[in-house]
Amino acid sequence: MSDMSTIIQLADVRKQYGNDGVTTEVLHGINLTLQQGEFSALIGPSGSGKSTLLNIIGLLEQPTSGVIRVSGRDTGTLPDEELTKLRGRSIGFVFQFHHLIPAFSALENVMMPLMLEAGRPTPLQRERAAALLTRVGLADRLSFKPAKLSGGQQQRVAIARALAANPPLILADEPTGNLDTAAADEIFKLLFEVNQESGTTFLIVTHDPRLAKRCRRVIELVDGQIVA
Amino acid sequence: MLAVKKTMRIEWLLAVRFLKEGRAQSFFMLGGVTMGVGVIVFLTSLITGLQRSIIEKTLGTQAHVVMRSPDDEARRIIKPDSTLSVSANIERRAQRLSSILQWQQIMRELEKRPEVTAVSPLVAGPSFAIRGNATKSVALMGIDQEKYTRIVPMASFMKEGEFRISANDAAVGTDLARELGVTLGDKIRLQTADGRSETITVAGIFDVGIRDLNRRWVFITLRSAQNLLDLVGGVSSIDVTVRDLFKAEVIGAQLAQQTGLTAESWMKTNAQLMVGLKSQSASSYMIQFFVIISVAFGITSVLVVSVIQKSREVGILRAMGCSRRRIRHIFLLQGGVVGLIGSLLGCGLGALLVTFFASTARNPDGTPIFPVVLEPGMFLIAAAVATVTGILAAAAPAVRAAKLDPVVAIRNV
Numbered sequence: 001m002s003d004m005s006t007i008i009q010l011a012d013v014r015k016q017y018g019n020d021g022v023t024t025e026v027l028h029g030i031n032l033t034l035q036q037g038e039f040s041a042l043i044g045p046s047g048s049g050k051s052t053l054l055n056i057i058g059l060l061e062q063p064t065s066g067v068i069r070v071s072g073r074d075t076g077t078l079p080d081e082e083l084t085k086l087r088g089r090s091i092g093f094v095f096q097f098h099h100l101i102p103a104f105s106a107l108e109n110v111m112m113p114l115m116l117e118a119g120r121p122t123p124l125q126r127e128r129a130a131a132l133l134t135r136v137g138l139a140d141r142l143s144f145k146p147a148k149l150s151g152g153q154q155q156r157v158a159i160a161r162a163l164a165a166n167p168p169l170i171l172a173d174e175p176t177g178n179l180d181t182a183a184a185d186e187i188f189k190l191l192f193e194v195n196q197e198s199g200t201t202f203l204i205v206t207h208d209p210r211l212a213k214r215c216r217r218v219i220e221l222v223d224g225q226i227v228a
Numbered sequence: 229m230l231a232v233k234k235t236m237r238i239e240w241l242l243a244v245r246f247l248k249e250g251r252a253q254s255f256f257m258l259g260g261v262t263m264g265v266g267v268i269v270f271l272t273s274l275i276t277g278l279q280r281s282i283i284e285k286t287l288g289t290q291a292h293v294v295m296r297s298p299d300d301e302a303r304r305i306i307k308p309d310s311t312l313s314v315s316a317n318i319e320r321r322a323q324r325l326s327s328i329l330q331w332q333q334i335m336r337e338l339e340k341r342p343e344v345t346a347v348s349p350l351v352a353g354p355s356f357a358i359r360g361n362a363t364k365s366v367a368l369m370g371i372d373q374e375k376y377t378r379i380v381p382m383a384s385f386m387k388e389g390e391f392r393i394s395a396n397d398a399a400v401g402t403d404l405a406r407e408l409g410v411t412l413g414d415k416i417r418l419q420t421a422d423g424r425s426e427t428i429t430v431a432g433i434f435d436v437g438i439r440d441l442n443r444r445w446v447f448i449t450l451r452s453a454q455n456l457l458d459l460v461g462g463v464s465s466i467d468v469t470v471r472d473l474f475k476a477e478v479i480g481a482q483l484a485q486q487t488g489l490t491a492e493s494w495m496k497t498n499a500q501l502m503v504g505l506k507s508q509s510a511s512s513y514m515i516q517f518f519v520i521i522s523v524a525f526g527i528t529s530v531l532v533v534s535v536i537q538k539s540r541e542v543g544i545l546r547a548m549g550c551s552r553r554r555i556r557h558i559f560l561l562q563g564g565v566v567g568l569i570g571s572l573l574g575c576g577l578g579a580l581l582v583t584f585f586a587s588t589a590r591n592p593d594g595t596p597i598f599p600v601v602l603e604p605g606m607f608l609i610a611a612a613v614a615t616v617t618g619i620l621a622a623a624a625p626a627v628r629a630a631k632l633d634p635v636v637a638i639r640n641v
Binding site: 055058060061080081084085087088089093095099100101102103104112113115116117118119120121161165 | 236237238241245246248249540541543544545546547548549550551552553554634635638
């Protein structure tokens with residue numbers, strides 16, 4: 001079924017939301033496989049279920065039915081503790097609104113996934129975080145709190161954070177959504193470079209057809225079904 | 229401090245950072261705990277001091293345990309037999325003044341016990357004090373001066389003269405002295421119901437603070453009392469003081485079993501006082517309980533708001549590999565940290581209040597009305613209770629935070 005290079009595999013994944021007796025199916029039987037090193041865009045109109053699909057791939061949401069395998073491992077029966085561990089190790093997130101933790105510096109935000117994995121901060125984590133921030137061009141902003149950084153800079157910190165645990169897969173939900181064109185281009189370039197350098201798999205949700213065109217694979221979602 | 233921070237567990241790091249970030253909220257929680265603990269410390273030390281001073285005053289003129297011969301019992305002459313039905317009305321015997329058998333040996337045994345601090349023999353009985361036309365009914369207190377003063381510090385009660393009991397010298401209370409019109413050096417004749425009499429000289433006049441005792445107590449030597457009360461070589465009771473006041477009842481029972489005498493502790497003699505003290509303590513506990521509850525409510529409500537405000541951070545942390553359990557711990561820790569720090573501040577506040585209160589409330593002679601008691605044990609208990617309260621108060625918000633759906637939490641910007 002899955003060889004070594006398959007990062008994630010979705011089989012007939014359905015998601016229904018229901019309240020007050022009315023259930024709406026958002027995803028109608030999604031089959032999707034992401035291979036290692038792929039740089040893919042996930043596009044589609046609003047309400048097509050992009051974010052839901054991303055959350056399900058990111059193990060943040062449970063599908064109503066269907067199977068999700070991460071590196072060949074079925075995630076359906078894992079308890080929260082295990083699921084959390086798997087998520088921390090396998091998946092990095094870059095959100096639309098550069099969700100950094102305001103009480104922590106750029107360096108600490110990047111260290112966060114590592115600290116959560118190890119249970120406490122270590123000098124090694126500090127080194128790695130500093131190296132990653134240098135890689136994204138923020139060597140002189142290590143101790144800055146998020147509020148002191150521009151939108152583009154915050155998103156760079158978020159990317160460095162997503163890379164911190166060296167996950168095989170990074171999910172980005174409109175990472176350039178609230179940036180101007182120049183900054184958006186730069187971020188996109190950075191993601192692409194990281195993909196080239198480390199072979200990290202990227203799945204990027206975007207509205208921007210210009211950016212989507214630059215991805216090697218484009219997955220189009222319409223009305224909860226993959227059409228391309 | 230920095231070295232500590234570097235190796236701090238991630239839960240602690242997050243809890244402390246969140247508390248520092250929500251400065252106003254943390255301030256209000258801390259304020260609540262500080263005041264609550266302050267009130268508890270203040271109340272406890274005040275009531276402890278008050279009760280201790282009441283007990284000290286009460287026990288100033290009493291032994292902790294009084295040992296006496298068991299009561300004379302009327303004995304059946306006809307042995308009860310199952311084949312024989314006997315109708316008998318057994319009357320209680322009138323209790324004559326009787327000596328404790330082998331009291332010297334019993335005293336030696338009592339003195340050996342580690343929980344006993346002082347033992348004193350007493351020959352007590354009724355008599356009349358006569359001077360001129362005045363006749364007053366008094367209570368003879370035949371004592372061994374050296375031993376008795378270790379139980380009741382008579383020297384500190386003296387108004388005139390000194391507490392010196394010898395063949396002729398005796399001590400009487402201020403009220404008896406006034407009623408008989410005697411001063412130091414005057415003579416009084418003591419006469420008992422069966423006609424024995426002796427004349428004493430007043431060497432000291434005392435005021436023990438209780439009028440009835442000032443009117444009735446006449447201190448004479450053991451030997452004089454034995455002669456007057458026809459109890460030659462004997463004593464009517466043995467006074468005992470123990471190391472731990474509140475164990476008097478238990479120790480008394482043990483002593484009674486050991487010696488075959490009856491033992492009456494101050495707690496039984498002053499049952500009313502004990503009830504009073506206990507209900508005072510109960511009302512104080514009640515107040516403390518409600519203070520703790522309201523402090524806990526304060527912490528809970530602030531943390532509930534904080535969880536809602538921090539829901540985005542919680543969502544991000546969950547996405548980055550933070551388990552529900554860890555999220556729960558982060559918020560429990562916040563409650564615990566607030567409880568601990570608040571209790572330390574509260575202990576300081578309480579100590580300050582008590583010291584201030586004690587310095588303003590003074591008797592006319594300048595001594596404090598309330599001998600305030602600040603015990604390290606009380607601080608430890610207050611700190612422990614506040615910390616546990618903080619953690620318990622954080623339970624509901626912590627569970628709520630752990631239950632947050634990361635997707636919803638992240639989406640709500």
